[in-house]
Amino acid sequence: xxxxxxxxxxxxxxxxxxxxxxxxxRGEGPWLIATNGDRYLDFTSGVAVNALGHAHPHLVAxxxxxxxxxxxxxxxxxxxxxxxxxxxxxxxSFADVAFFCNSGAEAMEAAIKMxxxxxxxxxxxxxxxxxxxEGAFHGRTLATLAAGGQQKYLEGFGPRVExxxxxxxxxxxxxxKAIGPHTAGxxxxxxxxxxxxxxxxxxxxxALRQLCDDNKLVLxxxxxxxxxxxxxxxxxxxxxxxxxxxxxxxxxxxxGFPMGACLATVAAAAGMTxxxxxSTFGGNLLATxxxxxxxxxxxxxxxxxxxxxxxxxLKQKLASVVDRYSSVVSEVRGDGLLIGVKxxxxxxxxxxxxxDEKLLTVAAGDNVVRFLPPLIVNExxxxxxxxxxxxxxxRLARTxxxxxxx
Ligand SMILES: *Cc1c(COP(=O)(O)O)cnc(C)c1O
Numbered sequence: 001x002x003x004x005x006x007x008x009x010x011x012x013x014x015x016x017x018x019x020x021x022x023x024x025x026r027g028e029g030p031w032l033i034a035t036n037g038d039r040y041l042d043f044t045s046g047v048a049v050n051a052l053g054h055a056h057p058h059l060v061a062x063x064x065x066x067x068x069x070x071x072x073x074x075x076x077x078x079x080x081x082x083x084x085x086x087x088x089x090x091x092x093s094f095a096d097v098a099f100f101c102n103s104g105a106e107a108m109e110a111a112i113k114m115x116x117x118x119x120x121x122x123x124x125x126x127x128x129x130x131x132x133x134e135g136a137f138h139g140r141t142l143a144t145l146a147a148g149g150q151q152k153y154l155e156g157f158g159p160r161v162e163x164x165x166x167x168x169x170x171x172x173x174x175x176x177k178a179i180g181p182h183t184a185g186x187x188x189x190x191x192x193x194x195x196x197x198x199x200x201x202x203x204x205x206x207a208l209r210q211l212c213d214d215n216k217l218v219l220x221x222x223x224x225x226x227x228x229x230x231x232x233x234x235x236x237x238x239x240x241x242x243x244x245x246x247x248x249x250x251x252x253x254x255x256g257f258p259m260g261a262c263l264a265t266v267a268a269a270a271g272m273t274x275x276x277x278x279s280t281f282g283g284n285l286l287a288t289x290x291x292x293x294x295x296x297x298x299x300x301x302x303x304x305x306x307x308x309x310x311x312x313x314l315k316q317k318l319a320s321v322v323d324r325y326s327s328v329v330s331e332v333r334g335d336g337l338l339i340g341v342k343x344x345x346x347x348x349x350x351x352x353x354x355x356d357e358k359l360l361t362v363a364a365g366d367n368v369v370r371f372l373p374p375l376i377v378n379e380x381x382x383x384x385x386x387x388x389x390x391x392x393x394x395r396l397a398r399t400x401x402x403x404x405x406x
Contacts, residue, residue, distance in 0.1 A: 020355060027054020030374050030381050032360065040358045041385050043373045047362055048193065048225050048338070051252035052297055053374035059255045062293035063286065072284040081288040088295050092234055094243040095263035099272070100283025104224035104250035105139025107260035108187075110277060111248045112143055114264060115185040115218040116163075117271030118245075122216075127184040130220070133169040135195035135365060138187065138222055147187060170200040172207050179211065185218030185245075186211070190236035193225035196366030197333050197340025205240040212245070218268055220246045224260070225338065228252035229298050229375050232308045232336030239335065257290035259283070298375075307375050310382060311336050314371065317386040325393035327400055333368075337375055340368040345400055353392035359385050 024040070026033040030053050032040045045051060052059060066081070073079065086098040099110050112130060119127035130147065138144040145153050146161035154160055165183075167174035175186065186208055191199045212219040221244035226236035228249060237244055245268035250260035260282075264272075281287075297303065318332045318341055328350065331342040343350045347367045354361050354369075362370040373385070 020352075022355070029053035029055075030377050038358060040355075040360050041381065041388065042360050043371045043385055044360045044362045045252075045372045045374045046256060048230055048251045048372050050256045051229055051375045052255050052294060053376045054256075056255065056297065056376070058297055059290060059293045062289050062296075063257070066286055066289035069285075071286050072281070074280060074284075075278065075282065079283060079285060079288060081285055081292060082283040085283075085288045085291045085295070088292070088299075089249075089261065089263060092295075092299070093247070093263060094237070094265065095247065096266040097264055097269050099262045099264075099277065099279075100288065101250075101260040101262070101279045102258050102281050102287070103139070103260050104222075104248065105141045105144045105260075106279065106282075107224060107248035107250050107262045108138045108144045108147065108222055109141055110262035111187070111220045111222070111246045111264075112147065113277060114246055114262065114269060114272055115187075115220055117276065118218055118268050119184045121271035124184075124216075126182055129163045129165055129180070129182045130184055131175060131178045131186045132164050132166050133188055133192075133200075134166055135169055135192050135198060136166075136187070136189060136222075137192070137194035139224075169198065170204050172204060175208065175211065179215055179217070183215070183217060185220055187220040187222060189222045189224075190226045190240055191231065191335060191338055192365075193338060193370070194364055196342075196364045196368040197338060197370060198366070199335070202239075202241050205242045209242040218246060219244045220248070222248050224248050224250040228294070229304065229307060230336050230338045230372075232304055232311055234298060234304070236335075253294065254287055254290040255294035257287055259287040259291055261291075303375075307336055310373070310375075310377055310379070311339070313379060314339055314373070314382050314386075317382065318371070318389075321386060321389055321393060325390075325397055328393045328396045329369075334371075337371075337373055337377070339371040340364055341371065343367050343369055345396055349396060350392065353396050354388060357388035357392050359388040359392075 023035045024032040025035050030042050032042045089098050116128045132147050136148050138147040143161045146164050149166040165178045167178050221237050246264045253259050322329050329341050330344050333340045347363050347369050350369050351361050364370045
């Protein structure tokens, strides 16, 4: 495996990302300013991370203040800022306890381990399997990839981690059939983000809750993308009408600072005693200061009214674009500010045409373009974004008509 001479490489970063050829040096709310001075309207929010936009004054101040005092001490010691964040997240949700980590995949790993451990300490160590849904995305670690079950991501990485049974989204009979003597629980995203902005209807969530109660299974919600306000409530489960036993959070939790959390009821977390799980960096002072600052803003009265209002406006305006440019885009889906537009032409073409118009969006499965503006986006910025989309659609409609003509 030794190589004789070093090859010449344009980039020394492992080429696992197909990056756009644009770099930014500054951000202001929903705007990103590129190194060449161009201003882009950012409807990616760093993939649903920068919920409060870029350089939010309250977050900047909180992080600067913490950075001058203390960054990291490890979980050998009490971390008051973390205690405070855990208390606030539990007060605002169904949960009693929170475990802090650094990413969504880690939050889901904690959730998977917790669900299995719950069964083990309740006399059922044989119950370790988890039911998941087609189109799911739970992260890139070996276990979360197996949970997501996407063949293209699993290929070439050796035997798949055992213990996940996948069924079609919304298919209650398939879920019932998948429940066996080894089943520990069910994992679901309230809205599939990466999978193409898809959700089962509330009756399905109620049925899952009932199935879990009847069979003593653990219900796990992956709210890594939907949580922290993206759906227009602090957590998306509030809109499903049921509460999970375990919930994974990450993306927007630190407002852009890498952080994840696994929240649970004390009952579900019963097996998680000292030494059963851990993280070196998880919940350090910088991360939990960022998390607390993010919550300070989100918990202000009226914050979610604003998100719901902007959601309605964006969905209405996008629906009108879909009506007028049906050869380019065909459907608007989603909730809150997790909005997907299904494309007729390749979604990648729409995204690059939008980038030419200086509007940034994200691809998702099912040929969907995701619109993920920061939650602080205002009416005129939404109107501006839709104007850019119209310009892109006009160009794309022309090209697709031309290619049909030849
Ligand atoms: C992004 C995402 C993850 C993975 O988060 P990472 O921070 O990239 O590990 C897991 N689940 C869902 C639903 C996500 O959207």
